[in-house]
Amino acid sequence: MSPSRIVITGxxxxxxxxxxxxxxxxxxxxxxxxxxxxxxxxxxxxNYIAIKNEPIFAPAFDGDFLDKKKLAEIIFNDxxxxxxxxxxxxxxxxxxxxxxxxxxxxxxxxxxVPLFFKIKDRFPHDLVVLVTASREVQIKRLMARDxxxxxxxxxxxxSQDELEEMKKQSxxxxxxxxxxxxLRRQIEKIIKRGxxxxxx
Numbered sequence: 001m002s003p004s005r006i007v008i009t010g011x012x013x014x015x016x017x018x019x020x021x022x023x024x025x026x027x028x029x030x031x032x033x034x035x036x037x038x039x040x041x042x043x044x045x046x047n048y049i050a051i052k053n054e055p056i057f058a059p060a061f062d063g064d065f066l067d068k069k070k071l072a073e074i075i076f077n078d079x080x081x082x083x084x085x086x087x088x089x090x091x092x093x094x095x096x097x098x099x100x101x102x103x104x105x106x107x108x109x110x111x112x113v114p115l116f117f118k119i120k121d122r123f124p125h126d127l128v129v130l131v132t133a134s135r136e137v138q139i140k141r142l143m144a145r146d147x148x149x150x151x152x153x154x155x156x157x158x159s160q161d162e163l164e165e166m167k168k169q170s171x172x173x174x175x176x177x178x179x180x181x182x183l184r185r186q187i188e189k190i191i192k193r194g195x196x197x198x199x200x
Contacts, residue, residue, distance in 0.1 A: 003029070003101060004108040005124055006196060009116035010131035011163060012156055013141040015176035015183065019131050020112045022187050029106040033113045036096045037089065041066065050088040056081055076156055090119050098124075108196065117166055127196065130170035132163065134177045172196075 008023075010016045017032070024030045040047035043064060051057050051066065060071035075082035101109050116123065133141070135157065142153040167173060172195055176183050190196065 003104050003106050004126045005101060006108055006110045006127045006129060007116050007123070007125045008110055008112045008129045008131065009114065009166075009170075010176075011133070011138060011166075012114070013138040013145065013153075014131045014133040015141070016112050016114060016131045018176065018180070018183060019129070019174060019187065020110065022184060023110050026187075026191070029104050029109045031097055031100050031109060031111045033093055033097060033111065033115075036100075037093050040089070040092050040096065041068075046092040047089045050092070051085070054084065054088065056084065076152070086115065086118060090115075090122070094119065094123055117169060120169070127172065128170045129172045129174060130166055131174050131176050132167075133175070137177050 008016055008020055017034075020030050020032065037047060039045060041051070042048060043066070048066060051071070052061065052064075057071060057074065060067050060074055071085075075085050097111060101111070110129075111125075113119075113123065116125075116128070138157055139150065139153045142148065142156060143150065146153070146156075148156075172190060174183070174186050174190070
């Protein structure tokens, strides 16, 4: 029998990876869609080839070198280009994750998927965990993490799906506007209540 698939998602800089790290510390099996894509985007990888074959992404390349920062600037300044990148890369990511889940020996697997709601209909899942944070916290985290200015951080945030709609489509909501200890307490309460077992 295949493991239950529990998705961790949320807006950019909400702290999805921190939630994933805490669950990993507690011994849960975890897959990161971003890490899967990092492998696929390496030179010769399926997504690297798909991006290189698209003329609209040519400015992100210096010869065979893909400059991920330039690629980010291209897609966050043009919604159509972002949609095209998602279109050509998501199928490969989903396929790689499916294989990893099938190979897991656990009864449940947590999968961190930043753009989950864009691929929800194509991505098998049993539970959806949404990680949220206030906009002010998101902006501060994004500026510090990506070393970008306020305006670019705001543009990145505004390019994500609307939060209220995401909440309606989620089973568990974790507010990560506070500190790490507050986050740990929330996760421990969820585990004790058995909320992650609802799909099992």
